[in-house]
Amino acid sequence: MRSQASFVSARAFFPPQPLPGPRVSRQQNPHFIKEGQKSNDSNPMPVSEWMAHLRQKGILLDPMEALDWSGKGQHVEYEPSEENQIPLKVERTIGHSATALVESVMCRRIRLAQKRIRCNRRLTPYDAVVEVQHLQRLKHFHLIRVVGTYIIRRDLAILLYPVTEWNLEEFMDDTIDQLADVKDFSGSYEHRTRVLSLRTFFGCLCNSLQYIHRMNIKHMDIKPKNILVRKTDTPLSDRLDRFKVYIADFGIARSYSSAADAETDSPVSFTRAYAAPEVCLQEYRSFNADMFSLGCVFAEMLATILSTVPSNRRTELQRTRRNEYGETSFHANISAVRRWIGEVDKSDFFEDPRYVQTRKANLGLVEKIPYLLDPIPALRPNAEDMAACTEPLQCLKCNTGPEQFESATT
Known part of the structure; x- marks a missing residue:
């Protein structure tokens, strides 16, 4: 359970100065002592190769701005013998992949998602921490927030906020189910609430992707599993904001x-089902590759x-996406999918049971989705176009900055 009254600033839960201990000045704080520089007791303060890398990448923040979740800083190196000092209580496993385990953990009164990555020669901590580098730059209401990281043994753990109940694929599956x-038919409150939230998600996702692209970042893996949904359950929530998307x-x-530098043709990883044709072919690609994935x-x-x-349109669309060769990706079935739409x-x-403006936005949105799936990248609408088209569908908090931390009461 959560309550709006429990919203607090980040600083209240993760104070920037290490605790406990006396308050120190910026000059006295060891984070400000550079490698080789001497402290007040004339002893050199060593800086590990890892911390030097984080500093060089701009991940180490000014201690007055960093979220000191650990009492030792925002980014920490733990020895194996110090594992019991990590101030996190594991609650449950959320998910896992070949290289990472994602768990719900409690840190003081904040529930966080811990993404623990097992590093090796193929996936080093220096590779895995790139995600932190991006998230630390991005501050938007519909983007996951990075709280901090720690290293122990061969693992890099990334702490993220918030913990959510679903990814978008699961949320849509539950809505269909x-x-x-028979106890929750199509016109029921819960189903209609989910449908109204999905309508709002169109605007929120366009707004957040516009922000990402304005920051000259390509996401490169937009798909339902990488979009998260949580139930807000705040006292003031109505059907339009019962669910939030990230x-x-x-x-x-x-x-x-710069935006001009974003057009590249270097080999990249991708999810075939949602990747743009030019990505699958490893041709020149830019921000409009993200737009194709968003269209999917x-x-x-x-x-x-x-x-x-009587009509499960998701199953219908899945059948439409399968060609005679058994290929189920969107890019291999563009004509069939656009025809279905x-x-x-x-x-x-x-x-739309809301306003005339939102009905017009719905009409404009449906007209643009086939263009998002255009095989020619230059013909796809960009994020600015889609954000303008779907602005009446956005939630009221899209442009209010990053979400504040919220304490968990259970």
């Missing part, structure tokens, strides 16, 4: 000094909203 529940997983994202996600969201008990009955989608 409710249609088959873009997450910047593990293979890339940042650039939007097609699935549209199918979920349009689903009814044009032909499916969208009358329920246009009957």
